[in-house]
Amino acid sequence: MYSLRDLQARFSRALLHNEPGAIADAIEPDGLDPAVRLGVYRTTVMLSLTDTLAASFPVICRLVDPRFFAFAADAFIRQAPPRAACLDRYGDAFPAFLDAFPACAEYPYLGDVARLEWALHRAARAPYLQPLAPTAMAAFAPDQTADMQIALDPAVAYIESAWPVAEIWTANQPEVLDPPPVDLAAGGVRLEVYRPDAVAEFRPLSQATFAFRRQVAAGAGLEAAVDAVLAAAPEFDLTQAFADLFADRLVVGCRLTASG
Amino acid sequence: MTICGNIGVTPDRAVGIGLRGPHLREIMLRRPAVGWLEVHPENYFANAPALAALQDLRRDYPLSLHGVGLSLGSAEGISETHLQALGDLIAAVEPALLSEHLSFSVAGEVYHNDLLPLPYTEEALLLVADNIAWAQDALRRRILIENPSVYLRFRHSPIPEPEFLAELCRRTGCGILCDVNNAYVCAENFGLDAGAWLAALPVQAVGEIHLAGHHRGAREGRPLLVDDHGTLVAPPVWSLYEAAIARFGVIPALIEWDRNLPPLDTLLGEAGAARERLVEAVGSDHVFAA
Numbered sequence: 001m002y003s004l005r006d007l008q009a010r011f012s013r014a015l016l017h018n019e020p021g022a023i024a025d026a027i028e029p030d031g032l033d034p035a036v037r038l039g040v041y042r043t044t045v046m047l048s049l050t051d052t053l054a055a056s057f058p059v060i061c062r063l064v065d066p067r068f069f070a071f072a073a074d075a076f077i078r079q080a081p082p083r084a085a086c087l088d089r090y091g092d093a094f095p096a097f098l099d100a101f102p103a104c105a106e107y108p109y110l111g112d113v114a115r116l117e118w119a120l121h122r123a124a125r126a127p128y129l130q131p132l133a134p135t136a137m138a139a140f141a142p143d144q145t146a147d148m149q150i151a152l153d154p155a156v157a158y159i160e161s162a163w164p165v166a167e168i169w170t171a172n173q174p175e176v177l178d179p180p181p182v183d184l185a186a187g188g189v190r191l192e193v194y195r196p197d198a199v200a201e202f203r204p205l206s207q208a209t210f211a212f213r214r215q216v217a218a219g220a221g222l223e224a225a226v227d228a229v230l231a232a233a234p235e236f237d238l239t240q241a242f243a244d245l246f247a248d249r250l251v252v253g254c255r256l257t258a259s260g
Numbered sequence: 261m262t263i264c265g266n267i268g269v270t271p272d273r274a275v276g277i278g279l280r281g282p283h284l285r286e287i288m289l290r291r292p293a294v295g296w297l298e299v300h301p302e303n304y305f306a307n308a309p310a311l312a313a314l315q316d317l318r319r320d321y322p323l324s325l326h327g328v329g330l331s332l333g334s335a336e337g338i339s340e341t342h343l344q345a346l347g348d349l350i351a352a353v354e355p356a357l358l359s360e361h362l363s364f365s366v367a368g369e370v371y372h373n374d375l376l377p378l379p380y381t382e383e384a385l386l387l388v389a390d391n392i393a394w395a396q397d398a399l400r401r402r403i404l405i406e407n408p409s410v411y412l413r414f415r416h417s418p419i420p421e422p423e424f425l426a427e428l429c430r431r432t433g434c435g436i437l438c439d440v441n442n443a444y445v446c447a448e449n450f451g452l453d454a455g456a457w458l459a460a461l462p463v464q465a466v467g468e469i470h471l472a473g474h475h476r477g478a479r480e481g482r483p484l485l486v487d488d489h490g491t492l493v494a495p496p497v498w499s500l501y502e503a504a505i506a507r508f509g510v511i512p513a514l515i516e517w518d519r520n521l522p523p524l525d526t527l528l529g530e531a532g533a534a535r536e537r538l539v540e541a542v543g544s545d546h547v548f549a550a
Contacts, residue, residue, distance in 0.1 A: 001416050004383050005335035008367035008376075015372055026379075028413040030450055031482045037412035040486060044374045052373070082371040085329020085342060086305040125307040198309065 002026060015042045016078055049077050049090070056091045056121045059172045060098070060114050064107070072101060088125055092118060109163035109184065116165050116202065119157035119193040123200035126155035131249035144256060145238075146223035150216050150245065151253030155195035158214040159202070162188040166202065194250065208233035212241050213250075221257040271510060271538035275531045276324065278516045283524045284313055291320055292524070294531055296356065298324040298514050304353075305345045314353055324357035324468070324514070325349065326437075329371065332391045332405070333364030333378045343398050350399060357468060357512065359404040359437045360395075362388070362425065379414035380424045389431040396432060404467045405429075406437035409445040409474070409487030421446075422460035429465040436461060438508070439470035440500040441493065441516075445485040448476075454500055458507065466508045471501055471534060472516040490519030493530060501534065505541045513538070 002010065010023040020035035027034035050073040054061045061069045076097045082090045095118060098104050099111035131153065140148060159165070164186040171179040190210035191202045205213065208229050215225035222242070229236045245251050276296035279287060281303070297317060304311045314323070327346065330338055350358065363375035378384050396403055405428060407421060419427075425436050438461060440454075447454035473491030477484045493501075493515070501513070515530040 003335070004379070004381075004387060007379065007414075008335050008364055011376060012367040012370060012372060015376075016370070026414055026416070028415045028417075030413060032479055032484070034412065036479050036484075040411040040484070041372075041374055041376060045372050048373045082373065083369055084339065085302045085331070085365065085371050085373075086345065087302065087373065088306040125309065127308045128312070 014038050015045050016081055018042065046074060046077060049082065049087075050074065052087045053077075053091055053094060057094060057114055057117045058174070059117055059169055060110060062172045063110065063113065063168070064104075068103075072098070072103065075101065088121075091121070094118070109161070109165060109168065112159070112161035112163055112165045113168050115161070116159050116169055116191065116193070119159055120200045120202065123155035123157065123193050123195045126153070126195060129153060129252040132246065132251045132254065134243065134246040136251070136254060137246075140254075140256070145242070146221070146226075147257050148222045148254055149219065149257045150222065150251055151255075152213075152217050152245075153194065153250050153252050155193070155200060156213075156217060156250055157193040158205075158210060158217055159191045159193065160188070160210065160214075161191075165189060166191060166204065169202075194248075196249075208236045209241060209244075212236070213245070216245070271535050271542065274510050274512055274538055275534045276322075276512065276514045277527045277531050278326075278514060278518070279314075279317070280518065280521055281310070282521055283527075284310070286524050288313060288317065290524075292528055294321070294528060296322040296324060296512065298326045298357075298516075300328050301325040301346055301349050302327065302329045304349055311349075311352065318353050322356040323353050324359065324512070325353070325355045326406075326514075327358075327360040328375065329365055330360050330395060331364050331366040331371075332360050332395065332403075333362065333376075333384070333388050334366045334391065335364075335387055336366070336369070338391050338395060339366065343395060347399050350401065357404065358399070358401045359406055359468060361406045361408050362421075362428075363408045375408045377408065377410040377412060377414070379417040380419040380421060381416060382419075385419065385424060385427055389428055392428060392432045392434050396434065402433060402435055404435040404437040406439050406470065407442050407446075409439075409442040409485075411449060411484065411486070413450060420460065422457060422462075426462045426465065429462060434465075435467040436465045437468045437470060438466045438504060439472070440504055441470065441472040441474055441497050442487055444494070444497050444500055445474050445487050448483050448485045454496075455503060458500065458503055461507075463507060466504075467511060469501065469504055469508070469511060469513040470516055471497065471513060471530070488519045489516050492526075493533070498533070498537070502537055502541070505538060510538055510542055 013022040014020050020038045024034040050070050053073045080093045095111045095114035098114050104110050166189050167182045171182050190205050192205050193202045212225050212229045215228045226238050273295040276298055277294050279297040279299050361375045365372050428434055443454045443457050471493045472489045473493055475486045475488045513534050515527055517527055
């Protein structure tokens with residue numbers, strides 16, 4: 001007879017690692033092999049989590065076909081099972097898993113497509129925060145600008161890829177019955193994911209704007225963000241970049257950094 | 261926020277339906293005549309648009325939060341983070357009812373997305389009672405505990421389920437969510453008498469009833485019913501519901517449907533069928549003494 005904690009650990013092993021032997025001796029057969037009874041639970045756990053992932057990564061599911069997706073999801077679930085019951089948050093590690101999954105080695109763009117899907121998934125569910133008007137800046141003196149830290153809308157994400165992931169994503173939407181071929185050599189993209197209205201979207205950014213906004217999103221003070229950009233684009237116009245963030249309704253908070 | 265009346269005052273208002281994502285838009289537009297709505301709170305922890313919709317519906321319907329992830333049966337205790345999120349949601353939508361399951365989902369900090377069975381032992385009783393008391397204190401709410409569908413029994417599980425539930429109620433002040441479909445599924449799977457199970461529940465503790473469909477399977481010549489919430493309520497489950505009405509009176513009852521979600525009207529039809537049985541049993545002007 002196992003302690004309850006031990007019994008539950010064994011039950012977990014039986015389900016996640018398909019080892020019914022870990023718990024079989026504690027189960028009353030009631031006329032059936034305990035493995036068959038455990039199988040009812042294992043099926044529910046694995047199928048429901050696979051469905052959860054498939055709903056969050058529909059483009060990946062279409063690209064690799066649902067059967068391969070289920071195979072990859074099974075490996076992922078065993079390697080990185082959910083740590084919380086809020087399944088809207090389950091799947092953030094799936095892109096990195098695809099990068100490293102040997103069976104996907106021939107499709108090196110899958111991880112980045114999954115990153116884009118996850119960013120859209122998160123953006124669609126992000127809290128609603130009121131964007132600040134540019135007049136919010138009036139509270140700060142002009143010479144304080146460099147020390148300002150800006151909070152961006154929680155829906156926003158920045159995705160950089162060496163692959164044409166925007167094109168791949170668009171070509172694999174449900175309404176596209178006959179996807180056009182995507183030229184994988186077409187080059188990379190820098191995308192901003194955001195939620196202009198009810199629906200999450202993405203758009204390409206220039207290299208300098210992308211670098212600036214990604215630094216801002218990462219919580220860097222404006223001066224640090226600008227430094228990161230100026231190295232690559234000496235002509236970068238901070239005033240304009242700043243105004244654009246407000247015009248795009250992406251700023252939800254601003255304050256002075258601790259050093260400012 | 262306007263507060264709607266309580267659940268279960270009359271047969272008209274006693275029957276609710278489970279609200280699932282694909283029906284959300286239609287329910288918002290149509291505002292169908294149904295007594296109340298039940299949702300899984302976990303689906304609103306990290307989904308702002310869904311929460312906004314739920315708060316909107318809350319103006320027209322009483323709500324029930326029916327948890328699937330608190331894992332009250334976990335030997336390692338329950339998650340503070342989960343409890344906090346549930347508390348925030350309770351504050352946001354002021355549900356009329358709050359319920360969870362007599363099962364575990366978390367072991368070794370891994371969340372298995374299913375309601376896994378417990379052995380009904382003294383050790384488990386002590387532990388589950390502790391978890392329920394802790395959750396009720398933190399949430400300042402009474403929790404109704406649902407009997408699960410189970411597909412296996414442990415060799416060492418000496419306490420009968422109704423007794424286990426009754427003892428949890430006695431120790432913690434929690435209530436019982438009596439799922440008559442689950443009771444039927446378990447009875448069929450293990451050759452037990454669902455009517456006797458129902459008759460053994462403490463009447464005053466039962467605060468809600470669940471109705472749902474199941475899948476009737478078989479393995480190696482033995483029936484193995486699975487509670488998939490994917491079909492109409494089966495005739496023997498309706499009979500059990502009638503026995504439940506006779507025993508518990510007019511209390512909130514819910515139509516649950518998860519797999520193969522049908523058109524909303526099918527759910528509303530099932531709710532109507534439940535209402536008819538209530539009216540038949542107690543009359544349409546019955547007022548439940550809350």
